[in-house]
Amino acid sequence: MSAIQAEDLQKSFGDLAAVDGLSITVEAGELYGLLGPNGAGKTTAIELLTGQLEADGGSASVLDVDPSEDPIGVRERVGVLPEKESPPSFLTPREFFDFVGRVRGIDDAVLDRRVGEWAGRLGLTEHLDTIASDCSRGNQQKVMIAAAFLHEPDAVFIDEPLANLDPIVQERVKEALVDYAAENAVVLSTHHVEVAAEVCTTVGIVHNGRLVAERTPTDLAPDRTLLDEFLEAVEGDHAAVDAGAAVADAEPDAAADGAGGAAAAAPQASSSNADAPDGDDGR
Secondary structure (H helix, E strand, O other): OOOEEEEEEEEEEOOEEEEEEEEEEEOOOOEEEEEOOOOOOHHHHHHHHOOOOOOOEEEEEEOOEOOOOOHHHHHHHEEEEOOOOOOOOOOOHHHHHHHHHHHHOOOHHHHHHHHHHHHHHHOOHHHOOOOHHHOOHHHHHHHHHHHHHOOOOOEEEEEOOOOOOOHHHHHHHHHHHHHHOOOOEEEEEEOOHHHHHHHOOEEEEEEOOEEEEEEOHHHOOOOOOHHHHHHHHHHHHHHHHHHHHHHHHHHHHHHHHHHHHHHHHHHHHHHHHHHOOOOOOOO
């Protein structure tokens, strides 16, 4: 069975359909990109797949667990990097990692080794004992990235991981994601086309809460870029939505015109009979 699967997933907030029939499949060994403009439904999709939100409809399976039925079971088995999340301001990175290790049930020696590896990879070693409130926003982001991988989950959901990172660390994070996805399932949410094109094995283009196209960056035609595919898919979906809205707006007008025509015809028929002379049925 696929590591991550969603079928006709739906979630609305009032009248807003944030996720509108989204279907994706992610296998182990795949780095799947959710690429879309701001407000496309990428973050909501991740929250549904990781059990942070309950879906209104559709189905999902993550590592053979239904996130709607067992959200805690899903979160025990996956790694999650939410967008714009920060470590507790009153803890140092090392203290936060200790907390994560206890929650995840990681052996102390194993945790120390993994913290050392991720801190070295991300350039965080010299800041491990600095209280988080005194860390730069970039170093706080490094802490959250490392925390998502410390328990070595079989599936990881990463939402805009490169925010606030300098170019050198961005490259290290991209390399880490590619390496980790070699044997595990990784879902990367981003609105940066160039990032998706560089690191993702498959890219799902999301717009208005729907998957409007799916592309393999390495299989594109020589004269096409992922940006070309993205713009074509999103603009095509815009046009389809606008056309649908125009049809929907036209239908009430047509119905009203038809009703008005029938009403106009009825008085004319009555008038014809009324004008007929007495004893004449109007024939």
